Amino acid sequence: EEQEEDTLRELRLFLRNVTERLSQDKRFKAFTKPVDIEEVPDYIKVIRHPMDLSTILSKVDLHKYVTVREFVNDVDLIWKNALEYNPDSDPSDRQIRHRACALKDTTHAIIRDELDEDFNRICEQIREAR
Ligand SMILES: O=C(C1CCC1)N1C[C@@H]2C[C@H]3C[C@@H](O)[C@@H](O)[C@]2(C1)O3
Numbered sequence: 001e002e003q004e005e006d007t008l009r010e011l012r013l014f015l016r017n018v019t020e021r022l023s024q025d026k027r028f029k030a031f032t033k034p035v036d037i038e039e040v041p042d043y044i045k046v047i048r049h050p051m052d053l054s055t056i057l058s059k060v061d062l063h064k065y066v067t068v069r070e071f072v073n074d075v076d077l078i079w080k081n082a083l084e085y086n087p088d089s090d091p092s093d094r095q096i097r098h099r100a101c102a103l104k105d106t107t108h109a110i111i112r113d114e115l116d117e118d119f120n121r122i123c124e125q126i127r128e129a130r
Helices: 002-024 026-031 053-061 068-085 091-114 117-129
Strands: none
Touching: 002 026, 002 053, 002 068, 002 091, 002 117, 026 068, 026 091, 053 068, 068 091, 068 117
C-alpha cells in the first residue's frame, strides 16, 4: 500500500546517499566501475558475479532493493571479488585487498551507525510480504 511505497522511497534515498559517499572516497576508486573485460579477459571466468558501485546505484534506481540486507549483499560481492581475484603478495594486490577490507568495514560501520532498527524491520516485513 502507499505507506510501503513511502518506506521504499526513504530506503532508496538512504542507499543512494551511502553509495555516493563510498563512490566519492578516493580509496574506493577501483570499485566504482565494472572491471573492464577487454582489459582483463579472464576476469569473468574467475569471478562469476561481478559487482561495482555504479551498478549498485543503477539497481537502487531500478527498485531492485527492498531491504538494506540486499544492498549490503551486493557491496559484499565487490570486496569479496577483489580479495578473490587479487590474492598475490605483490604490492598492487596487497593495496587492492587493503582497500577491499576498508570498503567492507566502512560500509558495515555506516549501516551500524545510521540505519534505524525499526526502519530496517519494516523493510524486512515488506520483503517477506511480497
Ligand atoms: O579486481 C580488479 C579491480 C580492483 C578491485 C576491482 N581488477 C582486476 C585487474 C587486476 C588488477 C590490475 C589491473 O589489471 C586492473 O585491471 C584490475 C582490475 O586490478
